[in-house]
Amino acid sequence: MNDHLLQLSPEPLWRHFRTLCNTPRPSGHEAPLIATLTAWADAHGLTHERDAAGNLLIRKAATPGCEALPGVILQGHLDMVAQANAEHPHDFTRDPIQTYVEEGWLHAHETTLGADNGIGVAAALAILEDETLRHGPLEALFTLEEEASMRGALELDTDWLQGRYLLNLDSEDRGQVYIGCAGGADVVVEARLPTRDLGEHEVVRQVALTGLVGGHSGIDIHKGRGNANRLLVRVLRALEPFGACLVAYQGGTLRNALPREAFASIALPADEEAAVVARLAELQAELAAELAGVDEDVQLALEPAESAAPLTGAASRLLIAALHVAPCGVERMSVEVPGVVETSNNLGVVKLDEGRFHLCALVRSLRDSATQDLADRFRALFSLIGAETRVENAYPGWTPAPESTLLARFRRLHLERTGVDPDVKVIHAGLECGILGGKYPQLEMISFGPLIRGAHSPAERVEIDSVAEFWQVLRAIIEDLASARAA
Structure with a gap:
C-alpha cells in the first residue's frame, strides 16, 4: 500500500x-x-x-x-x-x-x-x-x-x-x-453524580455538535477555532429553560487535539421537543456567525437516543455551569516572546455515562508556575461539585x-x-x-x-x-x- x-x-x-x-x-x-x-x-x-x-x-x-x-x-x-x-x-x-x-x-x-x-x-x-x-x-x-x-x-x-x-x-x-x-500537564477530573428516574412525559434525545475543523491544541489554540466541548456546553445552558437535563455526554477523543465533535444525550419534556429544535437552529446560526472564517461549518442536530437515567436537576445544572466557566483557550500571551501564547488550556475529553463524569484537559505554559496555577484552578472549580482532580504527566x-x-x-x-x-x-x-x-x-x-x-x-x-x-x-x-x- x-x-x-x-x-x-x-x-x-x-x-x-x-x-x-x-x-x-x-x-x-x-x-x-x-x-x-x-x-x-x-x-x-x-x-x-x-x-x-x-x-x-x-x-x-x-x-x-x-x-x-x-x-x-x-x-x-x-x-x-x-x-x-x-x-x-x-x-x-x-x-x-x-x-x-x-x-x-x-x-x-x-x-x-x-x-x-x-x-x-x-x-x-x-x-x-x-x-x-x-x-x-x-x-x-x-x-x-x-x-x-x-x-x-x-x-x-x-x-x-x-x-x-x-x-x-x-x-x-x-x-x-x-x-x-511550553511545558504542560494533564488535568483529570472525575466525579460520581446522582441520577434520577426518567419522567413519564420525558423523552431522551441526543444533541450533536459537528463540523468543526479541530487541530493541534497548542499550535492552533490562538486561531479562534471552535472547541466542541466548550460550544456544546454553551448550547446545553441555552436548553435548560426547556427543562433539558443531562443524561450522557461524549466530547473529544484526545486531550491534545481541539475537539471537533461532541454529543450530549438529554432528557426533556416531550412537548418541548419542537421548541428545542427551533432553538437549536437559532444557536447554530449564532455559532456559525461567530466562527465565520474559521469554523463556519458547525452543525447542530437533535437525534433519537437510547433512554437512560438522567442526572438530577441540581447535578445537571452544576455540572453544566462548572464546564461553562472552566478555563478554555488562550489564558495569557507572552510578554517576553511577542506573538507567542504563554498559557492556555484545552478542554480535550469530556465524558458522562450513568452518572460517572470524566474530564481530561491539557494545560500548557512557557512558565511551569503558570501550568501549576491553572491546574489548581481546575481543582478549586470542580471541588464545588464534589469532583476529585489530579494532575498527571507533567513535563517542563x-x-x-x-x-x-x-x-x-x-x-x-x-x-x-x-x-x-x-x-x-x-x-x-x-x-x-x-x-x-x-x-x-x-x-x-x-x-x-x-x-x-x-x-x-x-x-x-x-x-x-x-x-x-x-x-x-x-x-x-x-x-x-x-x-x-x-x-
Missing part, C-alpha cells in the same frame, strides 16, 4: 515514511513498528537498544576519521495521533494510513496522516542508511507515547545518550527553527538558548542552502526537548522540520517540497558538525 510514495523525492525518506504509514502506530501501540525498525537495523548492521520505558535507540559508528567528534542525536517519536472523521471506519491499531497527493501536498483519506512525527522518524532512518554522508557518531532516539502522555521522554534513562548535539525533528513550519517550548518547558553555537551553525547553513535566514521561534506546544534537556543538561538542541498543517486532525497534510528542503538542511547540518568549520 502507498506505493506512490516511492515516486517522491528524496526516495529514502519517503520509502521509510511508507513503512510508517503501512504500520499502525497509535500511542501505546508502537510495538509492531519497533519490531520492524529493529529488524531493519539488524539488516543494516546497526546496533540498537531499548531502555526500561521501551524507547528505541539506534546507533551508527562515525565515518572513519570522525570518531573523536561530538556525537549527534536525531530525535523523534514513533506514535501518531489517531483521529478519523466520524463517518469513516478506521481501526488505527490494524489499518494502514491511506495517503494521496493533491496540489503538492500529501494527505490521508479521512484520517490523520502521521506526518507528525513520521516525517522526522523517516528522515532519521534515511540518515542512518546514507553511506555518502560524512558524520561523527550518530544516535537515533525514537520515543514512545509522545502524543498521549510524553511517557517515553519522561521515563527515558538518564545515562543512555552519548551525543552532544540533539536535533529534534518534530517541528511543523518551513523556514523556522525552534529553541524553546524548554528554556531558549539563543547564543547556542548549534543554532548559529544551523542558521548559516539554512541561509546557504535555501536562501532564507530561518525565523528563530519558541513554540506553544510540548516538544520533548524540555524533558530531554532536564535529563541531559549538557545537550545543545534545536528543533526543525517540514511544513505540516492540520496536525492532530484528519485535515493533516505535509507540503512535499518542504520535505525535500528539510532533508537537504538536515544532511547539511550533520556534515557541518563533522567538519572543523567554525560556527
Whole structure:
C-alpha cells in the first residue's frame, strides 16, 4: 500500500515514511513498528537498544576519521495521533494510513496522516542508511507515547545518550527553527453524580455538535477555532429553560487535539421537543456567525437516543455551569516572546455515562508556575461539585538558548542552502526537548522540520517540497558538525 510514495523525492525518506504509514502506530501501540525498525537495523548492521520505558535507540559508528567528534542525536517519536472523521471506519491499531497527493501536498483519506512525527522518524532512518554522508557518531532516539502522555521522554534513562548535539525533528513550519517550548500537564477530573428516574412525559434525545475543523491544541489554540466541548456546553445552558437535563455526554477523543465533535444525550419534556429544535437552529446560526472564517461549518442536530437515567436537576445544572466557566483557550500571551501564547488550556475529553463524569484537559505554559496555577484552578472549580482532580504527566518547558553555537551553525547553513535566514521561534506546544534537556543538561538542541498543517486532525497534510528542503538542511547540518568549520 502507498506505493506512490516511492515516486517522491528524496526516495529514502519517503520509502521509510511508507513503512510508517503501512504500520499502525497509535500511542501505546508502537510495538509492531519497533519490531520492524529493529529488524531493519539488524539488516543494516546497526546496533540498537531499548531502555526500561521501551524507547528505541539506534546507533551508527562515525565515518572513519570522525570518531573523536561530538556525537549527534536525531530525535523523534514513533506514535501518531489517531483521529478519523466520524463517518469513516478506521481501526488505527490494524489499518494502514491511506495517503494521496493533491496540489503538492500529501494527505490521508479521512484520517490523520502521521506526518507528525513520521516525517522526522523517516528522515532519521534515511540518515542512518546514507553511506555518502560524512558524520561523527550518530544516535537515533525514537520515543514512545509522545502524543498521549510524553511517557517515553519522561521515563527515558538518564545515562543512555552519548551525543552532544540533539536535533529534534518534530517541528511543523518551513523556514523556522525552534529553541524553546511550553511545558504542560494533564488535568483529570472525575466525579460520581446522582441520577434520577426518567419522567413519564420525558423523552431522551441526543444533541450533536459537528463540523468543526479541530487541530493541534497548542499550535492552533490562538486561531479562534471552535472547541466542541466548550460550544456544546454553551448550547446545553441555552436548553435548560426547556427543562433539558443531562443524561450522557461524549466530547473529544484526545486531550491534545481541539475537539471537533461532541454529543450530549438529554432528557426533556416531550412537548418541548419542537421548541428545542427551533432553538437549536437559532444557536447554530449564532455559532456559525461567530466562527465565520474559521469554523463556519458547525452543525447542530437533535437525534433519537437510547433512554437512560438522567442526572438530577441540581447535578445537571452544576455540572453544566462548572464546564461553562472552566478555563478554555488562550489564558495569557507572552510578554517576553511577542506573538507567542504563554498559557492556555484545552478542554480535550469530556465524558458522562450513568452518572460517572470524566474530564481530561491539557494545560500548557512557557512558565511551569503558570501550568501549576491553572491546574489548581481546575481543582478549586470542580471541588464545588464534589469532583476529585489530579494532575498527571507533567513535563517542563524548554528554556531558549539563543547564543547556542548549534543554532548559529544551523542558521548559516539554512541561509546557504535555501536562501532564507530561518525565523528563530519558541513554540506553544510540548516538544520533548524540555524533558530531554532536564535529563541531559549538557545537550545543545534545536528543533526543525517540514511544513505540516492540520496536525492532530484528519485535515493533516505535509507540503512535499518542504520535505525535500528539510532533508537537504538536515544532511547539511550533520556534515557541518563533522567538519572543523567554525560556527
